[in-house]
Amino acid sequence: MFGFTLPSELLAAKERAHTFAEKIMRPVSRKYDETGEWATDVYQAAFDFGYLQAMVPEDCGGPGASQLEEVVVCEELAWGCAGLYTSIMANGLAMTPVLIAGSPEQKKKWLGMIAEEPKFAAFSLSEPNAGSDAGGMTCRAEKRGDKYIINGTKCYCTNGGYADWYTLFCSTDPTKGARGASCIVVPRDTPGLVVGKALDKMGQRASNQVELYFNDAEVPVENLLAKEGMGFIIAMKTLDQTRAAVAAGGVGVARAAFEVALDYAKTRIQFGAPIFANQAISFMLADMAKKIEASRLLTWQAAWMTDNNIKNSKQSAIAKTFATDTAMEVTTDAVQILGGNGYSRDYLVEKFMRDAKLLQIYEGTNQIQRLVIAKEIQQGN
Ligand SMILES: Cc1cc2nc3c(=O)[nH]c(=O)nc-3n(C[C@H](O)[C@H](O)[C@H](O)COP(=O)(O)OP(=O)(O)OC[C@H]3O[C@@H](n4cnc5c(N)ncnc54)[C@H](O)[C@@H]3O)c2cc1C
Structure with a gap:
């Protein structure tokens, strides 16, 4: 069956998420943007909403949402507040390596914990000298008996300051480069793990990012996901899946800015007419509407492919x-449409940007x- 409308259960999920975003996130989004504090009240509610x-997954005590449901919900959450959305969405990011590569026991243990009460996990791939080139990681896990001894530094770990466990990507065989990378679940209370201070950021200030320092940190070997050397593949598979939720965040932020700009353009009078009457303004809004709709369809496609076990590296990257x-273009243009008010903190568009x-x-x-x-199209995919 082919169609572009959501099934009734996803329409209901979208409406429910919009209510959450409007009633619980929006009223506090400016406060958490200004203070950068951890929004415990919002995350408790986010847990209550699932x-x-x-x-x-359901067999680990959770709701087992599909990726399509996840992106439909994420669009609404990002509409509410992108910083709070990132904290919530990044829990899914951190859990995905366990979903992809964990044994049934590992899934029950680590994912089950997240289903019981409001708890966070954090995905830790980036390092100070290995960002885009993640395969160049130097954080090292050495097997000694029934333990891995971990040394190194990780950075930009979202939710890291509040997480109970981390999906850590590190090298178990430095001679093999990316093929020597492994993924190990590291509990927060691991001796030798020090959590750094929170990053001070331009935007999404409600979200939390920290550095992690490993100094002879000891983790049991049973915390390894899949096999040694599978880490980079697990990371890439994870990101293929979760990038659709980031795309959904883009749709939500863009839509939030578009709504404010459209309303403003229809009501702001200059030269005796609403500014919408100027084609320079109405075409900007038309382009926003066009790109938001296209973005949403691409997002749904990438998520639908994950749900149907179809490789989606190209589509999720697109x-x-x-x-x-x-989202960047629309929020920048929304600031422009609001003129001086767009640049003021009295309106939310500067935050959206x-x-x-x-x-x-x-x-x-x-x-x-x-x-x-580019790599995918070169290979004819
Ligand atoms: C707020 C925040 C939250 C984050 N959350 C997480 C998280 O939860 N977990 C995690 O592991 N990481 C996280 N990250 C890290 C993020 O994924 C990296 O910042 C990102 O991958 C880029 O790495 P980098 O910052 O080291 O930039 P670099 O890799 O140094 O890149 C600098 C610039 O060069 C460009 N560049 C690099 N290589 C190429 C190339 N080959 N061709 C063209 N351009 C290139 C980049 O696009 C970029 O514009 C987060 C980052 C931020 C800022």
């Missing part, structure tokens, strides 16, 4: 790039997404 643990570049920028950077920059797309 969003923090959305990706936990969706992420298109939707987040759209700051928040949008991060979407072009994390989970692989949009330059790296273009590299992925």
Whole structure:
């Protein structure tokens, strides 16, 4: 069956998520943007609504949401506040390596924990000297008896300051480069793990990012996911899946800015007429509407492919790039349409613009997404 409308259960999920975004996120989004504090009240509510643990499968006690449901919900959450959305969405990012490569026991243990109460996990791939070139990681795990001894530094770990466990990507065989990388679940209370201070950011200030320092940190060997050497593949498979949720974030932020700009253009009178009457303004809004709709369809496609076990490296990179570049353009144009008011903190569009920028950077920059797309089309995919 082919169609472009959502089935009734997803329409209901979208409406429910919109209510959550409007009633719980929007009223506090400015406060958490200004203070950068951890929004415990919002995350408790996000747990009550089933969003923090959305990706936990039913047999581990969670709702077992599909990727399509995840992106439909994420669009609404990012509409509410992109910083709070990132905290919630990144829980799914951190859990995905366990979903992809964990044994049934590992899934029950680590994912089950997230389903029981509001808890966070954090995905830790980036290092100070290995960002886009993640395969160049130097954080090292050495097997000694029944333990891995971990040494190194990780950075930009979203939710890292509040996480109970980390999906850590590190090298178990430095002679093999990316093929020597492994993924190990590291509990927060691991001796030798020190969590750094929170990053001070331009936007999405409600979200938390920290550095992690490993100094002879000891983790049991049973925390390894799959086999040694599978880490880079697990990371890439994870990102293929989760980039659709970042694209959905782009759609949500863009839509939020578009709504404010459209309303303003229809009511702001200059030269005796609403500014919408100027083609320079109405065409800007038409372009926004056009790109938001295209972004949403690309996002749904990438998520639908994951749900149907179809390889989607190209489509998720296209969706992420298109939707987040759209979010940057739309939020910048929304500031322009509001003129001086757009630049003022009295309106939210300046926040939307700051928040949008991060979407072009994390989970692989949009330059790296273009590299992925180029490689895929070169191979005829
Ligand atoms: C707020 C925030 C949250 C984050 N959350 C997480 C997280 O939860 N977990 C995690 O592991 N990481 C996270 N990251 C890290 C993020 O994924 C990296 O910042 C990103 O991958 C880029 O790496 P880098 O910052 O080292 O930039 P670099 O890799 O140094 O890149 C700098 C610039 O060069 C460009 N560039 C690099 N190589 C190429 C190339 N071959 N061709 C063209 N252009 C290139 C990049 O696109 C970029 O514009 C987060 C980052 C931020 C800022």
